[in-house]
Amino acid sequence: MRIFFVALAAMAGCLFCTGIPAAAQTVRPMLALQDAIRMAASAASKASAMQRAVSIVVVNREGRVILAQRMDGASFVSLKVAEGKAITAAAVGVPTRMLEQQVDGGKPASLSVPDVVMVTGGLPIASASAVIGGIGVSGGAPDEDETIAQAGLSGGSKAD
Numbered sequence: 001m002r003i004f005f006v007a008l009a010a011m012a013g014c015l016f017c018t019g020i021p022a023a024a025q026t027v028r029p030m031l032a033l034q035d036a037i038r039m040a041a042s043a044a045s046k047a048s049a050m051q052r053a054v055s056i057v058v059v060n061r062e063g064r065v066i067l068a069q070r071m072d073g074a075s076f077v078s079l080k081v082a083e084g085k086a087i088t089a090a091a092v093g094v095p096t097r098m099l100e101q102q103v104d105g106g107k108p109a110s111l112s113v114p115d116v117v118m119v120t121g122g123l124p125i126a127s128a129s130a131v132i133g134g135i136g137v138s139g140g141a142p143d144e145d146e147t148i149a150q151a152g153l154s155g156g157s158k159a160d
Contacts, residue, residue, distance in 0.1 A: 040058060085117045099116070135152050
């Protein structure tokens with residue numbers, strides 16, 4: 001009888017030892033630190049060329065900061081605003097300009113969402129298959145912030 005229970009326990013244990021088959025596992029693309037560094041460097045270069053002191057923040061798909069930098073002369077508040085823009089763009093998957101336009105167009109319901117920054121200057125970072133993060137820039141005029149963020153996207157390779 002004891003052998004029966006030992007054998008039964010061993011078989012039950014094997015059920016829990018088997019993992020998910022490799023074919024069923026999904027590999028989600030992620031944003032690498034090196035990509036974030038390249039994006040921030042490209043954005044900072046564009047900001048310098050435009051003679052703007054800005055803050056640049058890159059977040060992953062969960063809104064966690066990968067890289068944050070404040071250029072010399074940028075307001076300390078701009079760092080928090082840039083972070084909010086990056087998080088919003090990553091969470092929603094669209095440029096923050098679109099959210100700002102919704103509010104300006106008479107759809108203020110979006111304003112009730114906590115921690116959402118609906119000011120131009122945040123862009124989603126996408127791989128071929130998904131949004132993998134966001135970049136936010138603050139310190140210039142909203143259109144300038146978006147131009148600088150776009151330079152960051154153009155300068156950093158996206159993870160696949």
